[in-house]
Amino acid sequence: MSHVPTPTQTYDLSFARWVYGHVDGGDRLALCMQCGTCSGSCPLGPQMDFGPRKLFMMIRAGLKDQVLGSNTIWNCVSCYNCVVRCPRQVPVKHILQSLATVAVREGYPGARETDNARFAKAFWWSAAKYGRTDERLVTAKFYFSYGLSKGYRKSMANLAIAKGMVKARRMHLGLPHKCKNAGELKLILARAAEIEARHGDAS
Amino acid sequence: MTESTSRSRTILVVGGGISGITAAVEAAEAGHDVVLVERSPTLGGRVAQMNRYFPKLCHPTCGLEINYQRIKKSKRIKVFTMASVASVKGAPGGYAVTVRTRPRYVRPNCTACGDCGRAATTEVANPFNYGLDKVKAAHLPHPMAFPMRYVIDPAVAATAEGRAIEAACPVGAVNLDDAEGSFELEVGAVVWATGWRPYPADKLTAYRWSEMANVVTNVEMERLASPDGPTKGRIVRPSDGAVPKKVALIQCAGSRDLNHLAYCSRICCLASMKHAAYVREQIADAQVDVYYIDLRAHDKLESFVQRVKRDPQVRFVKSKPARIEAGAGDNPVVCGENTLTREVYAEPYDLVVLATGMQAATAEGEVPVFAPDLDDYGFIFPESGAIAAGVASGPLDVSMSVQSATAAALKAIRAVSA
Structure with missing residues (x-):
């Protein structure tokens, strides 16, 4: 990931251009015509501080800190309503999630502490380790990322759901499921990280 | 060459x-x-x-x-x-x-007296009113037809009804052997x-034109407002015939949209200004909301937009609605984000008009x-x-x-x- 420019004056397009070039789907962001279909389609629209449409305008305006510090990028649930409805075919969901990654990497205060960042981390831990997501381990890792006592309380609060899932055979009690060749998965992921690092340097 | x-x-x-x-x-x-x-x-x-x-x-x-x-x-x-x-x-x-x-099944000596229409019993969808009503199988296409001559639907030409239509014609203008x-x-x-033809509104699935009677297109609105239309010019809700008191006009329904018509259809903004004027002329206490991305009135047409904007009962909302939901009493509920206030709205209407674009x-x-x-x-x-x-x-x-x-x-x- 190359250095993210910080705009210093009005009409400084350095941040916007960086987003166009480095963020997944950012190449279509310049086509946004501010119609509001994305924010109107979003099931979490009312909970978002800005919503995608306004966030995209803020990117153009160079408001880097407000963009990367917003809760909009963390509230996307990947329902794709905005993506299928966008009249300019801007991949809104890709952009929001990619910006969330940037916010974590750039160390934006609170970014790592959001529910979504914690859950994403737990999910990735299981996916990278086993090549599968194990519901028990992902939820446990997610809950206990808040600390021991808070994690215990969260776990107990959801115990009934867990029991129901076990009963319905949606959650199992034995050893975690694994993919067939976990060693090869590690090699693939290492290679992906290498490519990503190189891509960041080049741009 | x-x-x-x-x-x-x-x-x-x-x-x-x-x-x-x-x-x-x-x-x-x-x-x-x-x-x-x-x-x-x-x-x-x-x-x-x-x-x-x-x-x-x-x-x-x-x-x-x-x-x-x-x-x-x-x-x-x-x-x-x-x-x-x-x-x-x-x-x-x-x-x-x-x-x-x-085949038209009617010769040029037709006097457009209408006796054949009265003799016909079958009714067919009326293309002149975009299928909003039906016409007799022997009918005049519309009051301004040229040539001023009736036409008989091929479905009845070879039937007993066709022969009854032929017998009803006082000038012998019906020709059932036409081919x-x-x-x-x-x-x-x-x-x-x-x-052109209007862009098919059924493709705009989020606006639910196919499912909801009180969501109509701009061309259907023209027919509803026309004295020679299905309601004789009275603007009413298709579901129950009630006079709509709150009407939404949705711009760019299918135009400027890479999933539908990528281009601006150019006429819909002004057509909607006209529709706002129709509603306000007929219904004194009606509220009209125009949902738009931006209003495109080229050269001399700007003054018409300004005229409509002076009406306090016409409100302009800068927003492309995301979807229409079914509300109580067959009322369509228009949902989206007001891009000037950031408010996410869900507004019920008596009637919603989609400004569908022009397709070649x-x-x-x-x-x-x-x-x-x-x-x-x-x-x-x-x-x-x-x-x-x-x-x-x-x-x-x-x-x-x-x-x-x-x-x-x-x-x-x-x-x-x-």
Whole structure:
């Protein structure tokens, strides 16, 4: 990931251009015509501080800190309503999630502490380790990322759901499921990280 | 250009809407023979289906009437209705054209008395009112039909009902033996005035036109407001016939949208201003909300927008609605984000009008077009050398279509005079 420019004056397009070039789907962001279909389609629209449409305008305006510090990028649930409805075919969901990654990497205060960042981390831990997501381990890792006592309380609060899932055979009690060749998965992921690092340097 | 064996100075105009009519009368009045071919049973096209024109809100009937008079006075124009072009061969200066005709089952001596309509019992969907109501199987296409002649639906022609219709005619104008046919033409130039159709609203799934009676399109709104429409000009909710007190007009329904029509259809903003005016003229306490991305009123039309904006009961909301939901009492609920206030709204309405755009009639292969090249959207590509008049060349309003058709007539005259 190359250095993210910080705009210093009005009409400084350095941040916007960086987003166009480095963020997944950012190449279509310049086509946004501010119609509001994305924010109107979003099931979490009312909970978002800005919503995608306004966030995209803020990117153009160079408001880097407000963009990367917003809760909009963390509230996307990947329902794709905005993506299928966008009249300019801007991949809104890709952009929001990619910006969330940037916010974590750039160390934006609170970014790592959001529910979504914690859950994403737990999910990735299981996916990278086993090549599968194990519901028990992902939820446990997610809950206990808040600390021991808070994690215990969260776990107990959801115990009934867990029991129901076990009963319905949606959650199992034995050893975690694994993919067939976990060693090869590690090699693939290492290679992906290498490519990503190189891509960041080049741009 | 291939050398043709015979040269013709006749001009063929394909399509009998306002553009085709204009191109035909302009060329004929300049001294050229013109053949005007129209697919439907009457001339007039989409213009005949309009209630009023913007920006002056005058009636299209008067413009059509003048042009019909010009056709009648001219000895140089031959009109063929229920006829479509089956093939075009040749090059500018010498085209061989095959025209296919459909049976009308009514001879030219029809006096449009209406006895056949009274004798008919079967009812068919009325294309003039976009299927909002039904007409008898023997009917006049619309009050401004040209030729002023009835047409009989092929479904009843060979039945006992057909024979009853024939017997009812006092002048013996019904001809149940009428059949499909074709004829050949030698022409020097072809003017394509194939026009447009409203973008199919059923494709706009988030707006639920197919499911909800009180979501209508802008062309349906024209029919609802027309004195010769299904409600005799009273604007009412299709679900229960109630007078709507709160109406939403949604702009860019399918236009400027890469998933539908990528281009701006140019006329819908002004058509919606007209619809706001229709509602406010008829219903004193009605509230009209216009949802828009940006209003595109070119040159002189800006003053009409300003006039509508001065009405305190017309509100403008800068937003492209995301979806329409079903509310209580058959009320559509318009949902989206107001982009000026960031408010996420869900507003119920009595009636919602979708400003659907113009799709080229030559898009998606419904009309076979032989000579011209089409652009990505199905409009006739001007650099191809084909002569297009009106909306066949791109989205235009009526006055611009007439200008385009006059220009097309001149191009055709030049082609046959070379």
